[in-house]
Amino acid sequence: MNIRQIQKARESYGIDSWGAGYFGINDQGNVCCYPTLDKNHEVDLNAAIEKMVKEKNVSAPMILRFPQIVESQLNRIHTAFAEAIWNYDYAGKHYGVFPFKVNQRREFIDSICKAGQKIGYGLEVGSKTEFMAALSYDLPQDALFICNGFKDVEFIRLAFIAKAMQKNITVVVEGPDELEMLFDICKESPAMAKLCPEIGLRIRLYSRSSGKWAKSSGETSKFGLSTNEVLHCLAMIKAQGLSQKLSMLHFHNGSQITQIKRLKNAVKEASRVYAKIVKMGFEPRLLNVGGGIGVDYDGSKTSCQSSANYTPKEFASDCVYTISQVCKDEKVACPDIVTESGRIIAAHHSVVITNIREVESLTDENRMQPNEFTDMNLQHKSLQELDFISKDISQKNYNEYYHDAIAYQEELFTLFNLGYIDLAQRACGEKIFFQICQKAIDFSAGEKHQPEEFAMLQKSMVTRYLANFSIFQSIPDAWSIDQLFPIMPLARHSEVPDHKGTIVDITCDSDGCIERFVDRNTTRTSLDLHTPDDRPYYIGFFLVGAYQESLANEHNLFGAIHEAEIFMSPTGQWHIGKVTSGDPIDELLVSRNFELEEMLSAYKLQMQKSPALKADPALEAAFTKDLQKTMHGYPYLLS
Ligand code: PLP
Numbered sequence: 001m002n003i004r005q006i007q008k009a010r011e012s013y014g015i016d017s018w019g020a021g022y023f024g025i026n027d028q029g030n031v032c033c034y035p036t037l038d039k040n041h042e043v044d045l046n047a048a049i050e051k052m053v054k055e056k057n058v059s060a061p062m063i064l065r066f067p068q069i070v071e072s073q074l075n076r077i078h079t080a081f082a083e084a085i086w087n088y089d090y091a092g093k094h095y096g097v098f099p100f101k102v103n104q105r106r107e108f109i110d111s112i113c114k115a116g117q118k119i120g121y122g123l124e125v126g127s128k129t130e131f132m133a134a135l136s137y138d139l140p141q142d143a144l145f146i147c148n149g150f151k152d153v154e155f156i157r158l159a160f161i162a163k164a165m166q167k168n169i170t171v172v173v174e175g176p177d178e179l180e181m182l183f184d185i186c187k188e189s190p191a192m193a194k195l196c197p198e199i200g201l202r203i204r205l206y207s208r209s210s211g212k213w214a215k216s217s218g219e220t221s222k223f224g225l226s227t228n229e230v231l232h233c234l235a236m237i238k239a240q241g242l243s244q245k246l247s248m249l250h251f252h253n254g255s256q257i258t259q260i261k262r263l264k265n266a267v268k269e270a271s272r273v274y275a276k277i278v279k280m281g282f283e284p285r286l287l288n289v290g291g292g293i294g295v296d297y298d299g300s301k302t303s304c305q306s307s308a309n310y311t312p313k314e315f316a317s318d319c320v321y322t323i324s325q326v327c328k329d330e331k332v333a334c335p336d337i338v339t340e341s342g343r344i345i346a347a348h349h350s351v352v353i354t355n356i357r358e359v360e361s362l363t364d365e366n367r368m369q370p371n372e373f374t375d376m377n378l379q380h381k382s383l384q385e386l387d388f389i390s391k392d393i394s395q396k397n398y399n400e401y402y403h404d405a406i407a408y409q410e411e412l413f414t415l416f417n418l419g420y421i422d423l424a425q426r427a428c429g430e431k432i433f434f435q436i437c438q439k440a441i442d443f444s445a446g447e448k449h450q451p452e453e454f455a456m457l458q459k460s461m462v463t464r465y466l467a468n469f470s471i472f473q474s475i476p477d478a479w480s481i482d483q484l485f486p487i488m489p490l491a492r493h494s495e496v497p498d499h500k501g502t503i504v505d506i507t508c509d510s511d512g513c514i515e516r517f518v519d520r521n522t523t524r525t526s527l528d529l530h531t532p533d534d535r536p537y538y539i540g541f542f543l544v545g546a547y548q549e550s551l552a553n554e555h556n557l558f559g560a561i562h563e564a565e566i567f568m569s570p571t572g573q574w575h576i577g578k579v580t581s582g583d584p585i586d587e588l589l590v591s592r593n594f595e596l597e598e599m600l601s602a603y604k605l606q607m608q609k610s611p612a613l614k615a616d617p618a619l620e621a622a623f624t625k626d627l628q629k630t631m632h633g634y635p636y637l638l639s
Contacts, residue, residue: 017301065350208253463499464502
């Protein structure tokens with residue numbers, strides 16, 4: 001094995017940085033996962049795919065999930081707070097809740113609740129549907145159950161039912177109207193009054209956040225109560241004699257916060273609000289600092305949008321320290337701290353895997369056959385000029401020669417439109433022009449600063465890899481908000497990659513492509529890829545476990561892909577757990593109100609009218625079978 005090349009690949013794809021200890025390249029040049037962070041206990045992703053294909057009859061595209069990573073991340077947050085509380089001798093506890101919206105898959109929430117049992121982890125919901133799902137889980141006794149989001153009477157009534165089920169439930173109100181609804185339900189009967197849930201207030205902070213979701217914070221945010229509204233709500237609560245029910249102050253300054261100083265400022269401001277409210281005679285014992293811990297998608301550990309300039313440990317330490325300092329200053333008791341981290345817990349646990357179906361390389365397409373050029377009838381001056389440029393272009397003249405070549409190329413198109421040259425001559429001109437472009441790019445790359453024109457030219461001439469998946473279904477944020485995810489081939493890292501490529505998906509949408517890739521220092525416009533041979537060439541999309549499935553859409557009616565859970569045993573043997581099939585075509589059709597029986601009858605009727613099939617009943621029977629098979633099949637391309 002070419003160990004030097006493997007080390008080069010580790011550095012070039014940055015896997016040891018964004019992998020956070022969970023992903024790496026082994027000495028065989030294959031990408032592997034260490035679900036328990038033990039480097040001796042690896043799952044070779046290629047071996048896992050092979051097992052899925054051979055033993056489970058499941059092929060790409062698929063998601064591989066590692067529930068042990070979820071457990072490990074939960075423990076990371078929990079331990080970070082436990083250590084900070086210990087270090088600062090903080091007189092309060094930490095409670096974690098997982099926000100349902102980050103990944104609503106039942107299997108995922110199961111793994112959160114299982115892993116959270118030991119550390120009293122709870123759930124946060126933002127809609128009635130999420131509430132109904134969360135209510136079915138038997139959470140640990142003191143674990144919190146938090147209702148956020150905009151609510152109606154039906155939603156708030158669910159909180160009373162949850163309270164009756166002995167859930168430790170808090171309704172975080174977004175406005176005075178929600179408080180009114182809650183009071184009205186309390187007044188329905190003494191029994192209902194007894195079931196009044198705890199009340200939380202979501203406060204709107206002045207401190208602004210950083211990153212893509214900065215608009216969730218600051219005075220103009222859509223969420224939370226202004227200072228006046230907070231005072232109004234406090235007065236309403238007091239007037240109802242429910243002051244003891246106000247148990248939580250909450251804020252959430254947006255997801256993927258890139259700068260620790262923004263988080264610290266928000267915590268400082270919220271702690272002050274908490275202290276002032278305590279001094280008004282209320283006893284909100286919980287300060288909920290929301291989510292927002294950033295994931296280091298590009299491994300740069302900086303404040304750029306796809307990274308974060310801090311670790312969860314630093315976040316916990318700053319939170320505990322800041323709150324303790326403000327409380328000391330204000331001479332009030334320290335609150336218990338609640339976190340609603342989602343992205344940092346869910347992102348690493350799943351990998352989307354796709355296979356490459358086709359490679360569209362301009363280099364291959366434009367390769368000259370031996371004697372092709374000399375055989376060509378070169379009576380046209382533009383062709384002769386292009387030929388001369390391609391031979392004479394150099395580091396000194398590439399800029400000027402490239403511009404001349406553009407002019408001759410345009411002349412050739414004019415000649416073609418006027419009927420003076422044939423298709424073969426046009427094709428020959430295109431090939432020579434391509435070679436000139438390539439040489440010009442090579443010369444420009446030798447400059448200290450590559451001129452923008454040639455950087456753009458280079459970008460337009462990359463190889464396109466057609467990947468068997470839908471960006472809109474599997475990594476919708478890459479399309480909707482230009483989110484960067486680490487992407488790389490899963491094998492052959494002992495070989496030097498010979499293409500600079502971009503990824504295009506199989507949807508009929510020009511937005512279905514990825515042309516920006518992570519890099520520690522900047523972003524790249526292409527990915528280093530190999531020329532596929534007769535083995536399947538798999539590409540992995542990493543850190544996709546947060547938000548992607550909840551935001552997925554079925555563009556072109558490509559539905560959810562197959563998925564499997566993978567577990568590592570204490571002795572280092574791994575096995576495949578639950579396998580869930582992707583959405584079949586019939587389910588996708590039914591979801592759009594198509595009636596399958598009606599469709600089958602319509603096919604039959606049309607076939608009966610077909611002269612070709614009337615004459616061949618066996619062919620009609622075979623076609624009917626094909627239609628039925630496809631209807632129950634997988635919408636993605638078959639291997
Ligand atoms: N809490 C609330 C109220 C949210 O809206 C969100 C998501 O934006 C979260 C928690 C989770 O945030 P993150 O996934 O960034 O940790």
